[in-house]
Structures are given as C-alpha cells and as structure tokens.
Amino acid sequence: MIVVMKAGASKEQLEDVIARIEAFGYRAHVMHGVEREVIGCLGDERGKAELQTLQSVKGVEKVMPILSPYKLAGKQLQADPTVVTLLAGSGESTMKVGPGSFTVIAGPCSVESEEQIMETARAVKEAGANALRGGAFKPRSSTYSFQGMGEDGLKLLDLAKQETGLPIVTEIVDYHDLDIIAKYADVLQVGARNMQNYALLKALGSTTKPVLLKRGMSATIEELLLSAEYILAAGNPNVILCERGIRTYETATRNTLDLNAIPAVRARTHLPILVDPSHGTGIWSYVGSMSKAGLAAGADGMIVEVHPKPAEALSDGAQSLKPKVFSALMDELEPIALAVGRTLGTRQTSWQLERRG
Ligand code: PEP
Ligand code: MN
Numbered sequence: 319m320i321v322v323m324k325a326g327a328s329k330e331q332l333e334d335v336i337a338r339i340e341a342f343g344y345r346a347h348v349m350h351g352v353e354r355e356v357i358g359c360l361g362d363e364r365g366k367a368e369l370q371t372l373q374s375v376k377g378v379e380k381v382m383p384i385l386s387p388y389k390l391a392g393k394q395l396q397a398d399p400t401v402v403t404l405l406a407g408s409g410e411s412t413m414k415v416g417p418g419s420f421t422v423i424a425g426p427c428s429v430e431s432e433e434q435i436m437e438t439a440r441a442v443k444e445a446g447a448n449a450l451r452g453g454a455f456k457p458r459s460s461t462y463s464f465q466g467m468g469e470d471g472l473k474l475l476d477l478a479k480q481e482t483g484l485p486i487v488t489e490i491v492d493y494h495d496l497d498i499i500a501k502y503a504d505v506l507q508v509g510a511r512n513m514q515n516y517a518l519l520k521a522l523g524s525t526t527k528p529v530l531l532k533r534g535m536s537a538t539i540e541e542l543l544l545s546a547e548y549i550l551a552a553g554n555p556n557v558i559l560c561e562r563g564i565r566t567y568e569t570a571t572r573n574t575l576d577l578n579a580i581p582a583v584r585a586r587t588h589l590p591i592l593v594d595p596s597h598g599t600g601i602w603s604y605v606g607s608m609s610k611a612g613l614a615a616g617a618d619g620m621i622v623e624v625h626p627k628p629a630e631a632l633s634d635g636a637q638s639l640k641p642k643v644f645s646a647l648m649d650e651l652e653p654i655a656l657a658v659g660r661t662l663g664t665r666q667t668s669w670q671l672e673r674r675g
Contacts (some may be wrong), residue, residue: 319369320394321357324379331377332357338375342368349395358384358395360551388543388587390550398418398590402528402556404449404485404504413448413485413664415528415558415590420655421619422663423487423505423530423592424644425451427634428464429471437626439478441641445648446663449505450484455491456633457511458507464632472502479504487621493521500527510535510562510597513545514520530621532560532594535573539582546589559583559585559591560621561612563598572600572637577607580615590618596637602628605639605649613654661667 321335332348332355339346344361359369366383372379384390401416415421424442429435429452439450454471456464475486490496492510496582501504505528512518513534522529527551533542546557561580563573573669575598583591593612595605609620625631625638639647648663655662 319359319366319368320382320384321359321372322379323355323357323377323380325354327355328375331375331405335372335375335378339373340371344369345388348394348502356395358389360389362546386586387540388547391543391546391587391589393586398588400555400557400588400590403526408551409565415527415592415618417618418660420613420651420660420662421449421592422447422648423451423619423621424624425487426453426625426631427596427623427638428453428456429467429633430632432474432477434626435478436472436481438624439482439484441626442624442644443482443484443664445456445641445645446665447648448485448619448663449487450478450482451487451623452478453489453507453633455489455495455499457489457509458633462648463596467654469498469515472499476502490518490522493518496521496525496671500525503527505530505558508532510537511612513537513542516545516548519545519548520552522568523549523554523673526554526556528556528558529554530558530560530592532562533564533576533579535563535565539579539586542583543587546587558618559587559589560594561598561617562594563600571598571604573598575599577611579609580612580617584616591621592619592621593617594621596621596623596634596639600637602637602639602643605637606643606650609647610654611653613660614658616658 336346339359344359347358349356399417401414404413424447454466456466479486487505489507489509490499490505510532525551536665563575566574595608623638624644628638630636652662
C-alpha cells in the first residue's frame with residue numbers, strides 16, 4: 319500500500335504514520351517529494367485492511383494499493399529516473415549512469431593475463447570508456463571451459479584501475495565470494511544465468527555497491543524487474559539493468575538483442591538500462607550496428623567486449639572488438655549521442671563543451 323501525506327503535513331505527523339506502519343509489521347519506505355511525502359508500506363500483502371485504517375490518521379491524504387508487483391522498481395513510488403553513481407577506488411565520483419549520458423563499459427570477457435588487461439584498459443580509456451569490464455569468476459556453460467582466474471584476476475583488474483582510474487565492473491557468480499569481489503569491484507555484475515539466483519540477489523542487497531543486473535536469456539521483462547526488486551527490497555537502491563539478448567528460434571546470431579526491452583523497461587521502472595551488443599549478437603562485426611541501435615533506442619549505456627587478440631581469447635573471442643575497432647565505433651557513436659542528447663562515455667564534443675562554457 320502507499321500512504322500519501324497531505325501537502326504541508328508536519329514532521330511529527332509523518333513520524334507518527336511511520337511508527338504506525340511499522341507497528342503493523344511493515345517496512346516504511348519514505349519518498350520525499352517536492353510538495354509532499356509518500357510512504358510505501360513493504361511487507362506481507364495480507365495485512366492490507368489494517369493499513370487502510372491509516373486513512374483517518376492526521377496528516378494522511380489517502381491510502382491506496384501499489385498496483386505493480388515490483389513495488390520499489392516500479393514508477394508509482396518513484397517517478398524520477400534513478401541515477402547510479404559509480405565510485406572508483408579513490409572515493410571520487412567518476413560517472414553517473416542515467417539520463418543525459420551514454421555510459422560505456424568496455425573490456426575483455428575474461429581477465430587472462432596482466433599484459434592483456436593492461437593493454438585493454440589503456441586502449442578503452444583512451445577511446446573514452448567510463449569503466450573497465452573483465453570477468454574473474456566466469457559462469458561457463460561447460461564445466462571444462464576456462465572458469466576465470468579468480469582472485470588473481472581481481473588483483474589484475476585492481477592494477478588496471480590503479481593505473482587508469484577506470485572503475486571496475488566484474489561478475490559475481492556465488493554469494494560466498496561477495497566480500498572478496500566487493501574489495502576490488504566498483505560494480506557487481508550479475509550474469510544472465512544468475513538473474514534468478516535469489517540468494518545472490520538478497521546478498522547484493524546488503525551492500526551499497528552498484529549492481530549490474532543482466533536479463534536472463536529466457537526471462538521476461540517482468541521477471542527482470544522482479545529480480546531487481548529483490549536487490550532493492552534488501553536495501554541497495556543502486557541497480558542498473560542490462561538487456562543482453564534473449565533466446566529465440568533464430569540461429570544466425572548467438573542471441574536476439576531485444577531492443578523493445580529498452581522502451582518497455584523505461585515505461586515500467588525508474589532504473590537505468592544498458593545494452594550488451596556483444597552477447598546480444600555473438601559476432602563482432604554486428605556489434606557496431608547494435609550499439610548504435612541501442613543508443614538510438616534510448617539505452618543509458620552499453621557494456622561491450624574488447625580484447626587485444628580476439629583470436630586468442632579464452633572466452634567470447636568471436637564477439638570481441640579489437641581496440642582499434644572499438645575506438646572507431648566510439649567515433650561513429652558520437653553524432654548519435656549528440657542527436658539524442660547524451661554525453662558519450664568520457665568524451666565531450668566541442669558542441670557540448672561550448673554549451674557548458
Ligand atoms: C559476460 O558479460 O561475459 C557474461 C557472461 O554475460 P551474460 O551473463 O550476459 O551471458
Ligand atoms: Mn562474455
């Protein structure tokens with residue numbers, strides 16, 4: 319249920335209503351609006367009737383049901399877009415994911431060696447990426463495939479961060495690894511195969527690190543948002559969604575990048591959404607087209623695989639861009655970013671610099 323306070327209700331009245339909500343066994347989630355406060359009552363829906371009685375309490379304008387099954391991810395409690403701020407190790411704010419920017423996260427599928435990650439980090443930074451991606455714990459379809467370097471991979475990502483200042487985005491597969499991964503990562507990626515790993519989602523709700531939640535390959539948009547709700551309800555508001563392609567009958571591409579998801583997600587939630595044209599296509603030469611399409615469709619950014627030697631990559635080489643190709647793609651994305659009113663990565667066009675004085 320939602321309790322809408324009267325415009326001008328006092329702080330005492332608000333506190334009284336919160337205390338009553340909590341006494342009924344609910345968690346009160348207060349949204350401070352320009353004119354009035356709105357309180358979301360989170361908990362077992364069987365107690366709706368008790369909450370209705372708040373209608374007659376001083377300071378309350380009305381009590382109404384939350385219609386969406388994803389109460390915190392939905393737009394009823396929060397209409398304004400969430401902007402997720404990424405903090406690099408130094409504690410300085412380095413980038414914001416949300417309206418007005420097209421955030422670019424680039425790097426290899428897996429961390430493989432110091433040389434590989436350093437070369438990639440330098441190149442993607444030079445081309446204007448905001449953050450470095452790289453898997454140290456890999457969820458592979460085959461148990462015989464490379465499973466990632468583990469903590470040694472995290473240490474290499476840290477080395478790259480020390481030199482370039484780029485925040486690190488890396489995948490968490492098992493919640494037992496949370497402490498060790500959170501020590502190095504700036505964004506915790508939940509892969510498609512783990513979108514419905516509820517124990518993992520709840521554990522991620524206990525941190526405040528941004529979580530990049532990828533859509534499961536057979537998940538509906540509603541299921542994606544219900545998964546995001548687990549993280550939000552457990553206390554972490556910093557959730558970024560990602561469309562990475564879904565399974566369809568089509569075999570010409572690895573997955574079908576569902577660009578419909580961008581406006582459909584936008585219509586249902588205030589959370590930012592990225593596209594992943596690498597897993598969305600599986601073929602490096604298609605990545606440019608789908609990056610451009612994602613930007614034009616309204617995505618808040620992209621996560622893209624870049625490898626200095628794709629032919630030698632231990633995972634996902636076929637969909638990885640060489641650094642030069644990535645840099646050329648960034649050049650091609652610039653006019654589109656300008657046309658849709660977003661800043662591309664860390665690049666600022668002369669037009670944008672002029673407007674900002
Ligand atoms: C990845 O980003 O390398 C990855 C494994 O992605 P997904 O979970 O979308 O398959
Ligand atoms: Mn990959």
